[in-house]
Amino acid sequence: MAASFDLVTQPWLPVVDLQGRPAEVGLADVLTRAHELRRIAGETPPMTAALYRLVLALAHRVYGPKDHDEWAELWKAEKLADAPAGERLWDYLKEHSAAFDLFHPERPFLQCPALAEIPPASVAKLVPYRATGNNVTLFDHTTAQDRIMLSPAEAARWLVTVQAYDTGGLKTPYRNDKSSRPAPCNTFGCALVEGATLKETLLLNLVVYDPEAEEPEPTTPDDRPAWEDPKPPDPEPHPRPPLGWTDLLTWPSRRVLLSSREDSGRTVVDGVVLTPGTRLEKDLVDIELMAAFRRRAGRKGEPEGPFLPVLLEEHRGVWRHAAELLLPGDSFRQRPRTLDHLAELVKAELLPKNAVYTLRVFGQRLDDKGGAVQSWREESVPAPVALLRAEEPRIGYLIGYAVQLADEIGDSLRRMQRAYRQDFKAKPSVELEVAYWPRLPGPFGDFLRALADAVREERPEHDAFDRWARAVEYIAREAADRWAEGSPCQGRRLLTIGEHLDAFYRLLSYLVKRFQALAAKHVRRDEE
Secondary structure, rough: OOOOOOOOOOOEEEEEOOOOOEEOOOOHHHHHHHHHEEEOOOOOOOHHHHHHHHHHHHHHHHOOOHHHHHHHHHHHHOOOOHHOOOOHHHHHHHHHHHHHEEOOOOOOOOOHHHHHHHOOOOOHHHOOOOOOOOOOOOOOOOOOOOOOOEOHHHHHHHHHHHHOOOOOOOOOOOOOOOOOOOOOOHHHEEEEEOOHHHHHHHOOOOOOEEEHOOOOOOOOOOOHHHOOOOOOOOOOOOEEEEOOOHHHHHHOOOOEHHHHHEOOOEEEEEEEEEEEEEOOOHHHHEEEEOOOOOEOOOOOOOOOEEEEEEOOOOOHHHHHHHHHHHOOOOOEOOOHHHHHHHHHHHHHOOOOOEEEEEEEEEEEEEEOOOEEEEEEEEEEEEEEEEHOOOOHHHHHHHHHHHHHHHHHHHHHHHHHHHHHHHHHHHOOHHHHHHHHHOHHHHHHHHHHHHHHHHHHHHHOOOOHHHHHHHHHHHHHHHHHHHHHHHHHHHHOOHHHHHHHHHHHHHHHHHHHHHHHHHHHHHOOOOOO
């Protein structure tokens, strides 16, 4: 009997319910029970992002919404099934039932049946922290000789993830083409607005979607997710632009075919063929709605060069890009267009003006060659809707100065440590950075909330930036003191550390005073 795994009804999507309990659900339940669930929670941040994008593509094809009125009906309903569009789910799933079978003989989900002529390799190729061939075992000690097996649910999750986040480099060729670029989601921090429930989260990220009206740009009437393609994927694809938003959300960056067998009465996935897929032929800034972009300033302060996606960095948090993530776009920045959607909903009075959501940003960092995973991250930034609608340039200056203060103090700490190392030929260390940067996201979140309150209430923002300055100064002083206490303190070393600390404290006081002076120029005046 041929294997079958129905992704609509079988549990495979990892979620957390409102009581904090982990569970797995199928595609039908993830929508019909979204009001009972807290969030999707994958094994890794890239998996979480990839699964959200898949579910958003399905939600768009089922619910639209074609305009704000349809969106409001979904938002006001206690559960998605209660909305006027609720019954569309079952019609859609019935129409495309064959497309959601992981092992369908002709159209396996997100796979290419033509690859059956290639002998399968270890299924470890699907899992980035499993080593295969000559890959470095960063996260465990599995080797190519180890025969691992995945359950159908596990394989489905990694299949979705590999399409969004696979590494680049050489792959098994179908005929001749071995080279592949990193899958698209590796190139940006994937931003997701999070609400109190999974239902809220999906709707907050569900922009107006009407392919016939070519919304959202650059969606065409032919837009469709990968599973709706009427033909099986070509094993030798040509580069192309996306047909639209749901095509991009399910972009087939790899050609994949899973192999399965029975083991002790259960179906397991024990092999995979993975070859280069479709190359994306379009600038990301023109098509990706869940990414933020920035341009650098030239010598004369004018924007220079192309828009570059905001990425997650080690040590220094994504909060440093709060202006690019939250504020309306200009010639220097472009926030995720899902945030434009949120601002429009507030303007239409469909969301409260005092709402504060969470912006989660997911990312994966590859090595310089793009062929191996170095790290993955998930970070969050408060998203007060008052800031999403803040059109005044001075708000951008205030956030920019706040980030600049943290950067300059962080650079000063690093220079102090480097100068000490040079004096005594000590080994390099990230001790100071670890004691400083990871402690800043909390106070910066408080700063954003206080700034948003002041903007919404139309009062001066002194309190917000004064508290931020005090918090950064305190954290920096404590980091410097701990570093000094942990360094050898005898003879000339003691005198040298004291000299470096005194110089740092003087510079710290200057930087804080300068920040306060700069911010004061852009604070709201009482008479405004």
